[in-house]
Amino acid sequence: MSYDTSMRRWILHLDMDAFFASVEQLDRPDLRGRPVVVGGLGPRGVVSTASYEARAFGVHSALPMVKARVLCPQATFLPPRFDRYAEVAGQVRAILASYSPLVEPLSLDEAFVDLTGTERLHGPPEATAQRVHLRIKSEVNLPCSVGLAGNKLLAKLASEAAKPGGVRILRPEDVEGFLAPLAVDRLWGVGPSTARKLADRGVYTVGDLRQLDASVLHSWLGPAQGAHLWRLARGLDDSSVVPAREAKSISQEVTYPEDLVLEEQVVAEVRRLADLVASRLATECLLGSTVRIKIRWSNFTTRTRQVHLPEPTDHPLLIADEAVALLDRGDLQVESGIRLLGVGVADLVPATFRPVHLFAAEELGEALRAVRSKHGPRSLTLGLSHGQRANR
Numbered sequence: 001m002s003y004d005t006s007m008r009r010w011i012l013h014l015d016m017d018a019f020f021a022s023v024e025q026l027d028r029p030d031l032r033g034r035p036v037v038v039g040g041l042g043p044r045g046v047v048s049t050a051s052y053e054a055r056a057f058g059v060h061s062a063l064p065m066v067k068a069r070v071l072c073p074q075a076t077f078l079p080p081r082f083d084r085y086a087e088v089a090g091q092v093r094a095i096l097a098s099y100s101p102l103v104e105p106l107s108l109d110e111a112f113v114d115l116t117g118t119e120r121l122h123g124p125p126e127a128t129a130q131r132v133h134l135r136i137k138s139e140v141n142l143p144c145s146v147g148l149a150g151n152k153l154l155a156k157l158a159s160e161a162a163k164p165g166g167v168r169i170l171r172p173e174d175v176e177g178f179l180a181p182l183a184v185d186r187l188w189g190v191g192p193s194t195a196r197k198l199a200d201r202g203v204y205t206v207g208d209l210r211q212l213d214a215s216v217l218h219s220w221l222g223p224a225q226g227a228h229l230w231r232l233a234r235g236l237d238d239s240s241v242v243p244a245r246e247a248k249s250i251s252q253e254v255t256y257p258e259d260l261v262l263e264e265q266v267v268a269e270v271r272r273l274a275d276l277v278a279s280r281l282a283t284e285c286l287l288g289s290t291v292r293i294k295i296r297w298s299n300f301t302t303r304t305r306q307v308h309l310p311e312p313t314d315h316p317l318l319i320a321d322e323a324v325a326l327l328d329r330g331d332l333q334v335e336s337g338i339r340l341l342g343v344g345v346a347d348l349v350p351a352t353f354r355p356v357h358l359f360a361a362e363e364l365g366e367a368l369r370a371v372r373s374k375h376g377p378r379s380l381t382l383g384l385s386h387g388q389r390a391n392r
Helices: 019-027 065-071 082-097 125-140 152-162 172-179 192-200 206-210 214-221 223-232 263-284 316-327 362-375 386-391
Strands: 011-016 036-039 047-050 076-078 103-107 110-114 144-149 167-169 249-260 286-297 302-313 338-350
Touching (some): 011 125, 011 152, 019 082, 036 065, 047 065, 065 076, 082 110, 082 263, 110 152, 125 144, 125 167, 144 152, 152 172, 214 223, 249 286, 286 316, 302 316, 302 338, 316 338
Parallel strands (some): 036 076, 144 167
Antiparallel strands (some): 011 144, 036 047
């Protein structure tokens, strides 16, 4: 065999199936079994997620919403509710964390879990993969696909093969046969340009790629990329599961169907987006010390502004106030029309502690979290602070 069997690593990859649409169908039983499309509803909107019922009509992620409505006019079209999706993602992540401390989130609906060495606590990894799959279905009541293999590359390919709603366990003796028929662009790092270069030389599948010597790939693609693809074609991937990988930044942005032309609209939207970011920080148990905003005008001019806080935080009022303050740096030019706004928090660290802020009472943050936990993420929203009301 050409793959490495000396290290008995076990990596699980979880992918929630049509996650945003599935959450909408969970919350609205009348939508179950019907086509659902989640995304921007205006003329500039794109599809974020389509249920499998909608995918049968050709609707898919990143498709312009206008085209989605033509392909599947009978679908229910909904705006995304990121606060609700983050809440459900937290439930899923808690299940994963109960089997291993090494959980690497890739997005709200996708994560790697390193199960290497967990046999004494949880039994064979193959059985653990099945339990994870069943627990998410029974406890969260959402469909998911699970892949289990000896490394991250193979685990992700296995979960893709398991879709929708299945479990695929890829053992060492199965790797060569599993990889051979796959298109080369299924491998990490093979984009359209590289795929065309390979196709021009008669290489279409991973099996074709495997037949080539490393020296040939080096001459075609360069030493670094050639060596990289030579290894991946043999199912070799040494990359580790890194829990902190997602902890770079968390952001929310919206492209509006009609330009915002009133300053109070812009301020209200920035506070709303900041609140969603804070909610995601709390769900992910993270704190951030850099607040950013992004503004795009109707002529597509785009600017970003940021401020570094003295201490990391997940306090919704503090993040919202800092984001609004960034609007006042320079000329907002709201009369020119604003088509996109974004708020983000960067320089993230685990929330092992929560600093006490002089000008943002922690009781308010705790009250927001408590009310939303009991009554739902949309039960309270942020208004303007007293100072902002006075200034505007």
